[in-house]
Amino acid sequence: MNQDIIGAISTPPGEGGIAIVRISGEGAIEKINEVFYPKAKGKELIYQKPFTLTLGYIRDEGQGMVDEVLVSLMKSPRSYTGEDMVEINCHGGALAAKRCLERVLSLGIRLAQPGEFTQRAFLNGKIDAVQAEAVIDIIRAKTDRGLKLALKQLEGKNSQYIKSMEDNILEANMLLEASLDFSEDVGDLDYERVRELLQMSRDGIDKMLKAGELGDIYKEGISVAICGKPNVGKSSLLNALLGKERAIVTDVPGTTRDLIEEYVNIRGIPVRIIDTAGIRDTSDLVEKLGINRAKQAIKDADLIILVLDVEAGMTEEDIRIFQELENKERIILLVNKDDLLEKKIKKEDIELHFSGIDVIWASIKEDIGIQSLAEMIERKVMAGLADGEQLEFTVSLRQKELLKEAGQYIQEVLEALELVPLDCLGVDMQNALSSLGQLTGKDLKEESIDRIFREFCIGK
Amino acid sequence: MIYQAGNFEVVVIGAGHAGCEAALAAARMGCKTLLCTLSMEHIALMPCNPSIGGPAKAQLVREIDALGGEMAINIDKAQIQMRTINTGKGPAVQALRAQADKQEYYREMLKTLLAQPNLDLLMAEIEDLEIKQGRVSAVITKTGARFQCQAVVITSGTYLKGRIIIGDVIYDGGPGNQFPAQKLSASLLNHGIELGRFKTGTPPRINRRSVDFSKMIEQPGDDRPLRFSFMSPRIKRPQLSCWLTHSTPRTHQIVMDNIDRAPMFTGVIKGRGPRYCPSFEDKVVRFSHKDAHQLFIEPEGRFTDEMYVQGLNTSLPEDVQIEVLKSIPGLEKVRIMRTGYAIEYDYVPPSQLKLSLEIKQIEGLFTAGQINGTSGYEEAAAQGLVAGINAALKVKEKEALILKRNESFIGVLIDDLVNKEIDEPYRLLTSRAEYRLLLRQDNADIRLTPKGREIGLVDDRRWEAFNRKMETLEDTRTLFQLNSFTPAHREAADFLKQKGSAPLKDRISWWDLLKRPEISVSDFEEMNWIEPLDEEIAEQIQIQSKYQGYIAKQQEQVKKFEKLENRKIPEEIDYDEVYGLANEARQRLKAVRPSSMGQASRITGVNPADINVLYIFLEKKRRN
Structure with a gap:
């Protein structure tokens, strides 16, 4: 069968040891090979035999790592679907699998519809005809319920919002098409109005995507890494946030040799807190390993709390750690032991070396500043996501794909506006309509034609 | 008394735009054909606007021509003005439009029909169809003549139980005060065909000598008029002008003062009318914030003083029509020559048709044109051509011609008719074609002439001309793709500078150079880099190079579309x-009976899940 490549998470949602992202279709192995970096040299997927497991990483668009994974391969026709198949075993938990899948979809692989793997298995003769009705039941049940659920989620309190976004793109399309089919009745295209409408729908889509991310945050949480030089109170901070003793707290530098992860609810957001090993130059091999893992965790974290200690003072080590951190806007500087009278760190020092960074003066031991820290974590997470507007979306991956697609097409129209003839603009405009239509389950092309007759007085 | 009057292979009922194409196509394909008309004086009648073409419609006319139909050739002979609309909006929506001399259009079409071998013309009203074992076998006229036949094409336009409405004056009639066809509807109902009722209308005609053109804006034809047919000689005849004026607040006041006498609002008119062609009273009521509506005054021919008032179709009482006209700048002293009217008529909801335009449950019976719920001369002619072709193919026991959405506007038109619920007279729009960029008026011959040849409609003369054009096109394209300039090319560098075009950095092919907006094929001619090209070739090269990116994008979409289109659904499917179809989908699938998965997916009420269910069913069937 001449089919495209599809992918989906095929393990049940929720926490689990591992999750599997399954990909099926001709050329699936070559596609995944593009983003898979084997741990051992020469073990690229395209050189691997069917029914093998390969250890490696899924890489993101840059050089970053999405997850460490085990990949199994199956070759057509000896696979579940009868097509070439790849199964990526990634870390459990919603986030890792979802990131893997998103990376896979970014390769132009299509998100599988409910029951589609099984359907393909059937169409390719891998499942007995007797089982066909069972396959249909799966598709029916999953798509009908899925569609209803997805629409309900999408609409809910926000139906007005979606409606206005849809209205904008429909009006833009209507103006364009009316000026093509009825130029004598409606005159030339009002480019400014079209630009404005497209811009608004583009912004609307961005907002929805961001609101979706916000929804994700409440559902899937964020990660916060605590870092700083040894013995400034990182583990105490973790315990303070948890409200219990978890990390071994001693005065001996280098006690925390491994990553300690804990989940805590901060103002309704599930937060995974990672206490990293004190970062310092060391010759201790075990500690070195811990430090390497800490560096990776810091790199991946959504937020970083850098802890300083007024007693220990500010050293070159603190500055070095700070400088090594990427994306400075995600840093919160926590200055510990502010209750001590004799302070080796002054406000001016902070402003000099950490200008523009959010600072909290705290005493972990005396429970001072912990509340402000929680507030700041919330504020930083929300910054730039919802623009203060109350949108409550949980956007499913499919909806996200469609929104992104529509946004992309609208962007292309915006960029080409006034540069290419109108009939060419129509190509991407209609694509955008089709993506949005799939999202809301409407035939927007027809609606747009209806609208021409409603808005304009046309006729011989 | 019924008597045996003759034996034909194909009988066409109605000699309007659909009927003429159907009859000519069947006869040209070698079928002994009878064309019946209610009036020998009203063949190829244009009872409404005196124009052919415009967006989407021009594409249809060119497609008819490319397949070997008549409309394009006929309008080229009868035109009194040619104008290209939408210049500068892109090649896909650029459209030629002609003003026609209605009398000449009739005379020229009549000449062609009379000269056509295999074709008999008869003035008669068909009152009954004879169906035997689900297949049409004969037609019977009002006067008792029975013509045996193997296929029938009904192109009854708005004549089926036509009813004319002017204010409170209501009478049975066809367009332009013709006799209506009163009995055929009952025959269709008897044979199990469902009928619906639509409405349309036309404006009053006025006397040219009573018009003050100094108060209007002249709309002249193009300086270099183009032609519709790929085969027509260049147009040299002087062009007549149209005139633009507008309604005034007083006009609207007159309408509102008399709205209680408007059949559109009193409930007299029950048929659904087209939104894209509303009556003037409708416009005034719905768009009350507008204090002027455009009106075009168009000549109806060279040897008549009648002029058409485009934009003023109405069924208001005659006295109100006159008052309305007199309130329009330039028409203060107007004398009316024909009164505007609304007309209601029976149509066949087209979901009863196959994509070949054959009625599903009656073999050999085809319908085309307004009877299928469309409006427009061009839409009618396009369907007539397809129905005529398929009637002939039926007689020859060959597979029907089905044009696809990705290869023609005709395909879009028919596919929409069959799959969509048509609840108002259907008009084709360019926006209805998802692959619009590929379906341009300029490449209709490239898309369809080989098909026309295959079915036997394209004669040797057209075929040779087409092949010559294709060869030249190929050679020219190669010329542009193989030749290139380097940055060191002095002449090219100077030329680019003078054109305000960026200097070259690397070697560039002529083809790629053409993609620059400021560079055109004519530049290459003027620089003497190439021999002067034929206009049509230059146009093709220009479009194919400049729009290559977007065209490729659409071709990508077509590939996906074709995948589903090529998955056929067996005709006998129950x-x-x-198992597992949603109820609504099951009902619609049973009604439409799509021939492919692609078609099934376009039917109103059929969801993606239903398509998947259908896939699995078919696979299961195949294995058993």
């Missing part, structure tokens, strides 16, 4: 057997 949808009651398909």
Whole structure:
């Protein structure tokens, strides 16, 4: 069968040891090979035999790592679907699998519809005809319920919002098409109005995507890494946030040799807190390993709390750690032991070396500043996501794909506006309509034609 | 008394735009054909606007021509003005439009019909169809003549139980005060065909000598008029002008003062009218914030003083029509020559048709044109051509011609008719074609002439001309793709500088150079880099190079579309057997009976899940 490549998470949602992202279709192995970096040299997927497991990483668009994974391969026709198949075993938990899948979809692989793997298995003769009705039941049940659920989620309190976004793109399309089919009745295209409408729908889509991310945050949480030089109170901070003793707290530098992860609810957001090993130059091999893992965790974290200690003072080590951190806007500087009278760190020092960074003066031991820290974590997470507007979306991956697609097409129209003839603009405009239509389950092309007759007085 | 009057292979009922194409196509394909008309004086009648073409419609006319139909050739002979609309909006929506001399259009078409071998013309009203074992076998006229036949094409336009409405004056009639066809509807109902009722209308005609053109804006034809047919000689005849004026607040006041006498609002008119062609009273009521509506005054021919008032179709009482006209700048002293009217008529909801335009449950019976719920001369002619072709193919026991959405506007038109619920007279729009960029008026011959040749409609003369054009096109394209300039090319560098075009950095092919907006094929001619090209070739090269990116994008979409289109659904499928279909989908699938998965997916009420269910059913069937 001449089919495209599809992918989906095929393990049940929720926490689990591992999750599997399954990909099926001709050329699936070559596609995944593009983003898979084997741990051992020469073990690229395209050189691997069917029914093998390969250890490696899924890489993101840059050089970053999405997850460490085990990949199994199956070759057509000896696979579940009868097509070439790849199964990526990634870390459990919603986030890792979802990131893997998103990376896979970014390769132009299509998100599988409910029951589609099984359907393909059937169409390719891998499942007995007797089982066909069972396959249909799966598709029916999953798509009908899925569609209803997805629409309900999408609409809910926000139906007005979606409606206005849809209205904008429909009006833009209507103006364009009316000026093509009825130029004598409606005159030339009002480019400014079209630009404005497209811009608004583009912004609307961005907002929805961001609101979706916000929804994700409440559902899937964020990660916060605590870092700083040894013995400034990182583990105490973790315990303070948890409200219990978890990390071994001693005065001996280098006690925390491994990553300690804990989940805590901060103002309704599930937060995974990672206490990293004190970062310092060391010759201790075990500690070195811990430090390497800490560096990776810091790199991946959504937020970083850098802890300083007024007693220990500010050293070159603190500055070095700070400088090594990427994306400075995600840093919160926590200055510990502010209750001590004799302070080796002054406000001016902070402003000099950490200008523009959010600072909290705290005493972990005396429970001072912990509340402000929680507030700041919330504020930083929300910054730039919802623009203060109350949108409550949980956007499913499919909806996200469609929104992104529509946004992309609208962007292309915006960029080409006034540069290419109108009939060419129509190509991407209609694509955008089709993506949005799939999202809301409407035939927007027809609606747009209806609208021409409603808005304009046309006729011989 | 019924008597045996003759034996034909194909009988066409109605000699309007659809009927003429159908009859000519069948006869040209070698079928002994009878064309019946209610009036020998009203063949190829244009009872409404005196124009052919415009967006989407021009594409249809060119497609008819490319397949070997007549409309394009006929309008080229009868035109009194040619104008290209939408210049500068892109090649896909650029459209030629002609003003026609209505009398000449009739005379020229009559000449062609009379000269056509295999074709008989008869003035008669068909009152009954004879169906035997689900197949049409004969037609019977009002006067008792029975013509035996193997296929029938009904192109009854708005004549089926036509009813004319002017204010409170209501009478049975066809367009332009013709006799209506009163009995055929009952025959269709008897044979199990469902009928619906639509409405349309036309404006009053006025006397040219009573018009003050100094108060209007002249709309002249193009300086270099183009032609519709790929085969027509260049147009040299002087062009006549149209005139633009507008309604005034007083006009609207007159309408509102008399709205209680408007059949549109009193409930007299029950048929659904087209939104894209509203009556003037409708416009005034719905768009009350507008204090002026455009009106075009168009000549109806060279040897008549009648002029058409485009934009003023109405069924208001005659006295109100006159008052309305007199309130329009330039028409203060107007004398009316024909009164505007609304007309209601029976149509066949087209979901009863196959994509070949054959009625599903009656073999050999085809319908085309307004009877299928469309409006427009061009839409009618396009369907007539397809129905005529398929009637002839039926007689020859060959597979029907079905044009696809990705290869023609005709395909879009027919596919929409069959799959969509048509609840108002259907008009084709360019926005209805998802692959619009590929379906341009300029490449209709490239898309369709080989098909026309295959079915036997394209004669040797057209075929040779087409092949010559294709060869030249190929050679020219190669010329542009193989030749290139380097940055060191002095002449090219100077030329680019003078054109304000960026200097070259690397070697560039002529083809790629053409993609620059400021560079055109004519530049290459003027620089003497190439021999002067034929206009049509230059146009093709220009479009194919400049729009290559977007065209490729659409071709990508077509590939996906074709995948589903090529998955055929067996004709004998029983949808009651398909486990797991949603109820609505099952009903619609049973009604439409799509021929492919692609078609099934376009039917109103059929969801993606239903398509998947259908896939599995078919696979299961295949294995058993």
